[in-house]
Amino acid sequence: MTNTIEELVVTAEKLGCRISTLVKEQEAKSKGCTEEELFLKMKSYLEVMKQAANKGVQSEIRSISGITGGEGKKLWGARSKALSGEIIAKAAARAMAVSNVNASMGRIVAAPTAGSCGIVPGAVLTVGEILLKTDDEVVDSLFTAAAVGRIIALNATLAGAEGGCQAECGAASAMAAAAIVELAGGSPRQTSHAVAIALKAVMGLVCDPVAGLVEVPCVKRNAMGAAEAILAADLALAGIESVIPADEVISAMKEVGRMMSDKLKETAMGGVAATPTGKKLSEKIRNF
Amino acid sequence: MDIFDIIGPVMIGPSSSHTAGAVRLGNLARKILGEEPKKAKIILFNSFARTGRGHGTDKAVIAGLLGFTPDEERIKTAFEEARRRGLAYQLFTGEIDESLHPNTVTFELEGTSKKTQVTGCSIGGGRVKVTAIDGFDVEFSGGYPTIITVHKDRPGIVASVTAHLAHEGINIAQMRVSRKKRGQEALMVIETDDKLPETIKEVLENIKDIHRVITFSE
Numbered sequence: 001m002t003n004t005i006e007e008l009v010v011t012a013e014k015l016g017c018r019i020s021t022l023v024k025e026q027e028a029k030s031k032g033c034t035e036e037e038l039f040l041k042m043k044s045y046l047e048v049m050k051q052a053a054n055k056g057v058q059s060e061i062r063s064i065s066g067i068t069g070g071e072g073k074k075l076w077g078a079r080s081k082a083l084s085g086e087i088i089a090k091a092a093a094r095a096m097a098v099s100n101v102n103a104s105m106g107r108i109v110a111a112p113t114a115g116s117c118g119i120v121p122g123a124v125l126t127v128g129e130i131l132l133k134t135d136d137e138v139v140d141s142l143f144t145a146a147a148v149g150r151i152i153a154l155n156a157t158l159a160g161a162e163g164g165c166q167a168e169c170g171a172a173s174a175m176a177a178a179a180i181v182e183l184a185g186g187s188p189r190q191t192s193h194a195v196a197i198a199l200k201a202v203m204g205l206v207c208d209p210v211a212g213l214v215e216v217p218c219v220k221r222n223a224m225g226a227a228e229a230i231l232a233a234d235l236a237l238a239g240i241e242s243v244i245p246a247d248e249v250i251s252a253m254k255e256v257g258r259m260m261s262d263k264l265k266e267t268a269m270g271g272v273a274a275t276p277t278g279k280k281l282s283e284k285i286r287n288f
Numbered sequence: 289m290d291i292f293d294i295i296g297p298v299m300i301g302p303s304s305s306h307t308a309g310a311v312r313l314g315n316l317a318r319k320i321l322g323e324e325p326k327k328a329k330i331i332l333f334n335s336f337a338r339t340g341r342g343h344g345t346d347k348a349v350i351a352g353l354l355g356f357t358p359d360e361e362r363i364k365t366a367f368e369e370a371r372r373r374g375l376a377y378q379l380f381t382g383e384i385d386e387s388l389h390p391n392t393v394t395f396e397l398e399g400t401s402k403k404t405q406v407t408g409c410s411i412g413g414g415r416v417k418v419t420a421i422d423g424f425d426v427e428f429s430g431g432y433p434t435i436i437t438v439h440k441d442r443p444g445i446v447a448s449v450t451a452h453l454a455h456e457g458i459n460i461a462q463m464r465v466s467r468k469k470r471g472q473e474a475l476m477v478i479e480t481d482d483k484l485p486e487t488i489k490e491v492l493e494n495i496k497d498i499h500r501v502i503t504f505s506e
Contacts, residue, residue, distance in 0.1 A: 102301030
């Protein structure tokens with residue numbers, strides 16, 4: 001098992017293989033199962049991701065509290081006119097669609113958490129579609145994403161309560177960026193640059209859910225996270241390097257999370273949760 | 289750390305601790321009762337009560353009592369399912385209690401022939417912990433094959449149970465004994481690495497001074 005991004009990249013370079021190939025091999029060995037078994041499980045997760053994304057772009061899904069809903073469908077409907085381009089609009093729409101399904105008590109895959117569950121499917125499904133990749137290739141790229149997420153979990157955290165939103169949506173964005181670089185045929189080294197670029201963009205992002213619910217600002221942050229993942233991958237694929245290595249960025253993220261006030265870590269006491277509108281909504285929801 | 293803990297699990301949203309964890313706690317309470325619950329009084333504490341309702345915690349605990357798994361879409365309609373299956377439930381909000389974990393729930397359950405009271409908490413990422421059964425302090429996750437005995441507090445009971453496990457080649461991962469008062473009733477929780485044979489419940493029930501045995505696997 002690899003404990004740093006550097007180790008992951010160097011090992012894949014040495015073997016001349018993709019990161020996902022390495023991850024599947026290591027994982028099968030450590031679990032004592034076949035790579036095929038791992039692959040099929042991940043493939044079933046991809047199916048759940050697709051179902052959630054489709055459901056949320058096709059119909060207006062409202063949350064239990066009623067404060068969010070239908071965002072995925074709305075942007076999907078406007079995708080052809082999107083100034084940011086159809087790829088970004090589709091990815092962001094799917095990300096919000098999955099988030100909508102989550103907030104409505106629908107079935108999703110935590111990636112890495114439920115609050116950030118739209119980013120990886122939104123970005124990865126869309127890039128896979130644009131690049132005409134097979135499902136199997138997309139499944140492979142999810143192993144790369146998961147490996148990156150695991151290294152962030154080991155060396156920092158994936159919990160908003162510990163590290164703020166940078167640990168949830170930030171990590172999801174880095175994971176998605178890594179998967180996209182691999183799907184687009186980038187090198188393992190470029191993958192690490194994409195991870196670093198994605199994480200740096202949201203360094204210090206606070207976790208400030210209104211009424212403590214995974215809705216405001218979470219649904220729209222999933223959209224932004226998916227868009228950011230694609231752009232981070234584009235930068236890396238263009239040969240732009242992160243001056244700060246990915247592992248150092250991850251350590252910095254951990255430290256920033258530690259320095260962050262508890263009010264900004266999922267307690268609904270700071271950020272947009274503490275605004276007059278946030279508080280009013282929270283009061284209303286508590287009494288519903 | 290499992291790669292499928294990073295991408296995964298498949299779950300019903302919106303929250304791993306407030307929804308998926310709540311289903312798991314309901315599942316455990318059902319297993320501890322050991323039969324179909326007919327009456328349930330559920331008390332949600334702290335964050336489980338405050339934020340939980342918006343995260344479907346109320347539906348999730350009922351779904352758990354009905355035996356649904358955290359990835360089943362019918363969690364959303366747990367109230368209707370409960371009525372259909374004849375489970376009479378009442379949900380209450382407990383007083384804010386700082387000494388309890390933020391996501392704590394107490395179940396008071398009645399089946400056709402059994403009764404139990406179970407308290408547990410959801411500790412993050414869908415993982416849970418049972419903290420009390422019928423007034424005895426316990427601590428276990430339900431992630432292992434589990435044996436619970438209620439027995440008379442006297443020398444030799446623990447030894448006869450563990451001797452039997454040794455005989456069956458079952459390795460104990462964790463165990464804990466607690467009692468309310470010396471010489472009265474005690475409760476023991478054993479979590480094992482190995483699968484439990486079906487006969488084990490009956491064998492342990494036949495040991496003198498063991499009043500009740502509960503066994504379950506994940």
